[in-house]
Amino acid sequence: MTTPTVQPPRSPVTRKDVARYAGVSTAVVSYVVNGGPKKVAPATEAKVQDAIRVLDYRPNAAARALKLGSSETLGLIVPDNSNPFFSLLAHAVEDAAAERGYALLLTNSDGDLAKERRNVRNLAARQVDGVLLASVLFQPDLEDLEKADIPWVLLNHDSEGPGINSIGVDLTAGAQIAVEHLLGHGHTNIGLAIGTNVGKNVDGRELGWLKALKEAGLPEGPIARSDFTRPGGYEAGKRLLASSNRPTAIFASSDMQAVGILRALHEAGVSVPGDIALTSFDGSAEAEYAWPALTTVDQPVREMAEAAVDGILGARRKAPPQQRTFPTKLHVRQSCGCP
Incomplete structure (x- = not known):
């Protein structure tokens, strides 16, 4: 042998x-x-x-990073990448980063503040070249990044403040457009399904809903607060149906909530849009394949992602912070009553 x-x-x-x-x-x-x-x-x-x-x-990536003074890696933190909107945003950020020679580390906070802060610390410890954060707070704690001299950009953010690098859309204006579209269909009792946030801040989409109703001389419709999820929308839909002031139309603050609302309405034998019309916010791919297809406020995800990555690279060059707010547009489908 x-x-x-x-x-x-x-x-x-x-x-x-x-x-x-x-x-x-x-x-x-x-x-x-x-x-x-x-x-x-x-x-x-x-x-x-x-x-x-x-x-x-x-x-050798480590040796290359040491020589260049750069890991050529960016970190991205989103609340939930199983949400089609954040999945689309993460994909767009990854593409934009790759086009500029950077890899991307993706983390989820699951909408939890403690987990978001842990992700921030972990990315700072890995000495990434920048962090893009879709925070659960309107004013998140970024001390760990600032101590490590790591630039950051806030995503999905429409608040202004000194020294902030941020990318977002005008939530108030986008919501107002969606509600005004329902008003154009003759609805005078429009309910709101609005997502909750950790900081308990008033969401711009709620302000847009209120502004549209006020300018039309109408009272506030019923409100259901729930998570920005399909189950959250399902529960919000059931509460709005059970309301003593049952609406004839609903504006949902996210496409995922709207999908959950559709299930609640279908289970109750309520016709959409015949009995209750529906519009939502985000512009995710799932809105197109819901039934009926959702009329939704589109966000320019690709442009936002490219601007966010460029914002990180600009901050690395010590460029002054920029707060960029992108316009939205209403993508009309069938859920609102349009043919």
Whole structure:
């Protein structure tokens, strides 16, 4: 019986190995791998890339980060990436980061303040180059990032304040458009399903609902407060149906709530939009495939994501903070009563 030959472990391929194979200096290999700082002739670059492929060279990320003074990584914290809106936003941020040469670390806070703060600390400890935060608070605690000199941008944020880098939409104006559309269908009793927040702050979408009704000379409709989730919307829908002042139309502060409301209405045998019309806020893909399809306030997610990543990179260059508020638009489908 023969004993199989034990192969010694293969040592990692180094930059010197690539340089030797390509017949160039290690500096040239570095220029190709890092995209500079000096230009490399196309033919030489092709030889280096061929050597990298043949030898299966993998640059040491830790060493590269130490040399560049950058991990080339951004952190993103969202309340819930199973929510189609935040899933779409996270995807857009990842694309925008990749286009600029950065990887993305995604974390969830699950709408919990303690978990959000833990995620912030963890990302700061990993020395990411920036953090994009969709916080559960309108004014989150960012002390850990500031101590680590890590720039940040608040996402889904429409409040103003000194020294804040933020990206968001005008929640009040967007909600007002959605409610005014229901008023245009002749509704005079419009209910509100509004999400709750940790800080108990008044949400801009509630202000937009109130403003539209006030300007139309109408009293407030019934309100149901619940989580920004399908189950939260389901419970809000049942409460609004049971209200002594049952509305003929409902504005929901998120598409997920609206989907839950649809289930509550369908179970009760209520026709949508025949008996109760419905509009919502977010512009997620799920709104298009609900039944009936939801009339919803669209947010320009791609533009917001690109602006957020650029905001991080600008802050790294010590550019002054920017608070960017993007316009929304109403995407009309069938749930409001339009054909």
